[in-house]
Amino acid sequence: MRDAPAGLPRKANSGRSCDFTGLKTRVCQAKDGIAEAVSLLSAGEPVALPTETVYGLAADALSPVACAKIFEAKERPLSDPLIVHLPDNAWLARIATPTPLALALADAFWPGPLTLVLPRTDIVPDIVTDGRETVAVRRSAHPVFQEIVETLGRPLAAPSGNRFGRISPTTADHVLAELDGRIPLVVDAGPCAHGIESTIVEVLDDRLRILRQGPVTADDLKAFAPLDDTRGTTAVPGGMKSHYAPRTRLVIQENPRPSSENHGLLAWQASGEGFAHVEHLSATGDLREAAAALYGAMRRLDAAGLELITAEPVPESGIGAAIMDRLRKASAR
Numbered sequence: 332m333r334d335a336p337a338g339l340p341r342k343a344n345s346g347r348s349c350d351f352t353g354l355k356t357r358v359c360q361a362k363d364g365i366a367e368a369v370s371l372l373s374a375g376e377p378v379a380l381p382t383e384t385v386y387g388l389a390a391d392a393l394s395p396v397a398c399a400k401i402f403e404a405k406e407r408p409l410s411d412p413l414i415v416h417l418p419d420n421a422w423l424a425r426i427a428t429p430t431p432l433a434l435a436l437a438d439a440f441w442p443g444p445l446t447l448v449l450p451r452t453d454i455v456p457d458i459v460t461d462g463r464e465t466v467a468v469r470r471s472a473h474p475v476f477q478e479i480v481e482t483l484g485r486p487l488a489a490p491s492g493n494r495f496g497r498i499s500p501t502t503a504d505h506v507l508a509e510l511d512g513r514i515p516l517v518v519d520a521g522p523c524a525h526g527i528e529s530t531i532v533e534v535l536d537d538r539l540r541i542l543r544q545g546p547v548t549a550d551d552l553k554a555f556a557p558l559d560d561t562r563g564t565t566a567v568p569g570g571m572k573s574h575y576a577p578r579t580r581l582v583i584q585e586n587p588r589p590s591s592e593n594h595g596l597l598a599w600q601a602s603g604e605g606f607a608h609v610e611h612l613s614a615t616g617d618l619r620e621a622a623a624a625l626y627g628a629m630r631r632l633d634a635a636g637l638e639l640i641t642a643e644p645v646p647e648s649g650i651g652a653a654i655m656d657r658l659r660k661a662s663a664r
């Protein structure tokens with residue numbers, strides 16, 4: 332971590348700005364950005380990369396100093412551990428101790444939007460796990476991310492590329508809005524396919540515990556092992572209630588009606604008549620399309636200078652459960 336100015340604690344989340352003087356953030360299209368990303372990552376710098384879920388802020392997972400730069404740029408508390416993204420399945424046993432159940436899940440869902448929490452090995456730096464005995468691991472299915480991590484030949488720690496507690500980025504522009512001037516490079520590969528973060532599951536001996544809902548659903552996982560009931564709990568360290576929050580107050584309401592001239596709507600089925608700004612999640616009622624549109628729509632509503640945003644609930648089936656989880660967190664302030 333860079334030295335904090337005299338008198339300030341050396342904490343990533345001191346709440347005061349770190350010294351990013353002279354740092355300019357470049358955005359490169361994937362074609363030109365891949366080689367540059369690999370070179371920066373090899374030199375221990377953090378780089379924002381596309382994944383199939385959301386854009387991540389990646390750094391060499393085996394370098395504590397490189398990982399510290401992630402916490403610094405995001406102003407993320409060190410108590411919130413990072414996901415390690417592997418170049419291939421063979422890396423799994425170097426980073427973690429996979430059980431037969433974990434191996435079966437990796438075979439079935441990787442590369443893809445499923446993160447496994449498993450006992451870690453000694454090569455994982457403490458800063459990655461905040462000293463926990465477990466590590467979160469996944470393999471991204473994004474071809475650009477894959478090419479970068481495979482060329483680097485080392486795992487990449489990557490949280491979502493937003494400032495701590497804010498909405499995850501699903502385009503390169505969103506990353507810039509969060510981290511411009513704090514990181515050297517954003518690799519732009521267009522919008523993310525899923526638009527919502529990976530499902531996180533803790534792998535117990537013969538059971539699974541969903542710590543964060545996402546594109547891989549409870550029904551998908553039930554086929555492999557019984558699920559512990561974690562409804563209503565805040566299971567991941569970074570999953571506190573007020574996560575994913577727009578700055579504007581957001582409430583969830585069925586059959587929404589405008590209550591002022593400055594009221595916005597995040598719409599599922601409503602027409603939005605009378606609202607000052609309306610974002611429709613999916614014209615065809617497709618939950619996957621809604622998940623992919625969610626964070627961009629929340630950002631636009633947040634930028635519209637509204638007094639209040641009302642979000643219409645979506646059905647809690649399939650990825651709808653993950654959408655409702657994010658909306659509840661966005662409304663809990």
Ligand code: TXA
Pocket residue numbers: 382384385386387388411412413414446448460463465466467489490491492527528529530531542566567568569570
């Ligand atoms: O889709 C995703 O998962 C994206 C892309 C970039 O891969 N990453 C992402 O990372 O969403 P992040 O850091 O924003 O969210 C990861 C969550 C955090 O809430 C963190 O607390 C939790 O995973 N986590 C990390 N390591 C953990 C562990 N050992 N045990 C339990 N939770 C863990």
Ligand code: MG
Pocket residue numbers: 490491499
């Ligand atoms: Mg995040």
